Amino acid sequence: MFFSFLVVVILTAVALVVAAMTIAKLIGPRSYNAQKGEPYECGVPTRGQSWVQFRAGYYLYAILFLMFDIETVFLFPWAVIVEEIGIYAIVSISFFLVILVLGLAYAWKKGALKWK
Amino acid sequence: MDYYNLQPILLGIDRYMNSIMPGWLVTVLEGLAVGIFIMLMYIILAIILIYMERKVCAAFQCRIGPNRVGGKGGLLQVPADVIKMLTKEVITLKNSDKFLYGLAPFLVIMASILTFSCLPWNKGGEVLHMNIGIFFVLAASSIGVLGILLAGWSSNSKYSLIGAIRSGAMIISYELSIGISVLTMVVISGTMDIQGIVESQAGAWNIFRGHIPAIAAFIIYLIAGNAEANRAPFDLAEAEQELTAGYHTEYSGIHFGFFYLAEYLNLFITSGIATTLFLGGWMPLHIAGLDGFNAVMDYIPGFIWFIGKTFFIVFLLMWIRWSFPRLRIDQVLALEWKYLMPTSLVILIVMTICKVYGLIF
Numbered sequence: 412m413f414f415s416f417l418v419v420v421i422l423t424a425v426a427l428v429v430a431a432m433t434i435a436k437l438i439g440p441r442s443y444n445a446q447k448g449e450p451y452e453c454g455v456p457t458r459g460q461s462w463v464q465f466r467a468g469y470y471l472y473a474i475l476f477l478m479f480d481i482e483t484v485f486l487f488p489w490a491v492i493v494e495e496i497g498i499y500a501i502v503s504i505s506f507f508l509v510i511l512v513l514g515l516a517y518a519w520k521k522g523a524l525k526w527k
Numbered sequence: 528m529d530y531y532n533l534q535p536i537l538l539g540i541d542r543y544m545n546s547i548m549p550g551w552l553v554t555v556l557e558g559l560a561v562g563i564f565i566m567l568m569y570i571i572l573a574i575i576l577i578y579m580e581r582k583v584c585a586a587f588q589c590r591i592g593p594n595r596v597g598g599k600g601g602l603l604q605v606p607a608d609v610i611k612m613l614t615k616e617v618i619t620l621k622n623s624d625k626f627l628y629g630l631a632p633f634l635v636i637m638a639s640i641l642t643f644s645c646l647p648w649n650k651g652g653e654v655l656h657m658n659i660g661i662f663f664v665l666a667a668s669s670i671g672v673l674g675i676l677l678a679g680w681s682s683n684s685k686y687s688l689i690g691a692i693r694s695g696a697m698i699i700s701y702e703l704s705i706g707i708s709v710l711t712m713v714v715i716s717g718t719m720d721i722q723g724i725v726e727s728q729a730g731a732w733n734i735f736r737g738h739i740p741a742i743a744a745f746i747i748y749l750i751a752g753n754a755e756a757n758r759a760p761f762d763l764a765e766a767e768q769e770l771t772a773g774y775h776t777e778y779s780g781i782h783f784g785f786f787y788l789a790e791y792l793n794l795f796i797t798s799g800i801a802t803t804l805f806l807g808g809w810m811p812l813h814i815a816g817l818d819g820f821n822a823v824m825d826y827i828p829g830f831i832w833f834i835g836k837t838f839f840i841v842f843l844l845m846w847i848r849w850s851f852p853r854l855r856i857d858q859v860l861a862l863e864w865k866y867l868m869p870t871s872l873v874i875l876i877v878m879t880i881c882k883v884y885g886l887i888f
Contacts, residue, residue, distance in 0.1 A: 413655065413656070415558065416558075416561065416644075416654055417655060418558075419561050419654075420562075420655060421637060421641070423562040423565050423640060424633070424640040424641070425637070428785060431784070431785070432782070434781075435614075435615070435780055435781040435782075436617060439613070439615055440616050441616060448618070448620050448622075450620065450682070450683055450684035450685075450777060451684060451777060453771075461622075461684055461685050462683060469692055469695070469696045472696050473699065475864070479703045480699075480703065480706070483665075487662055487719065490713040490714045490719075491717060491718060491719060493717070493879055493882055494882060494883075498883055500879055501876075501879055501880060504875075504876065504879055505876065508875075508876065512872065515869075519865070524861065524864050
């Protein structure tokens, strides 16, 4: 039952985009102009490639994100049974988080969170 | 509270349809009905939200806002804009990566429709129901950032690329705070099922049950949710004064409309999830001891409660948007990694201790 609804929802999303695009293609005007396909940069012809390397700072955040996102995934099953396992839940989460926070503290000290 | 349960009605319709036609036809018809319902709700809500945003923005800036099209209130302004958008030409770029350029709106719309159909509108009134519902919402909503990155990268323009990279870094960072706030609420409810979370709040809403840690988690969720929806003061993905329109600079007509649509629906979804987790979803407001008051509140249908609370949070987020100036990218990332994330980890531990020692109501 769930999977048939999941398929329905995904198909709805695809249908919404395809239907709107089809209507727009049918009733929208069409004209050719050499300037039209140029990237928009305030009317000035674009200089050089746009697919360039950008600063490494963003990658550092992405790597840190990976670490903490996986952690969140691991914590969800734990969160459901906190009431059953009682005090053991606090002990296990403390160990888990201390190790993680050490990682964050290391990255912080190394300057990964500084925007230079 | 059970007067408005939708489940028996829907099951009754299903049984009746199964008795008069073959099984595959029932599946197809139900699928069509659900699909059309989702699509209509999606578009109508987007129109309402855009109209509301314009009116709220105007009120905060001492203007009237839309007031010409469709009578005095300008009610038909947004539908007219939608029609205008449909009649504009969809431009194909010369140097873009055509496949990824076309794929990006699909991903953005898909992420928001998937999360949209998980919202609990009423008792028994949600499309996708499963026992790991809130986890599924987190997973599905992170598809959206892929769409944004693809849109920015594939259109081969510098404005788009900068907007997309900024937005990507910001959204993945704030996802952590959202995840941990949600986790805090899973700890207090003891289930990941969205209907289960709502039903665990029958006595009191989570924000009252969890007192201090729940209120702190709520505030963190609102800040992070605002960033997740790419809205001011975190709108540097499309900082119009510096980047024109950010990652959707190169999109035109209805192609751009999809991003606009998804942006407003993400606002609604963020508020809807906040309502579900913290403000009791479709649960009516109950005050212990006032039995007459509680009985009157029970007569208001669940979906009215849900929509009312959600629009309250939407208004709160619009208020924030029109009151604060934009942050810089380094300030945005520092706010998340140096303040919000450590704070939310502490809140998680405090909440666990409260839960284990029975310090919640």
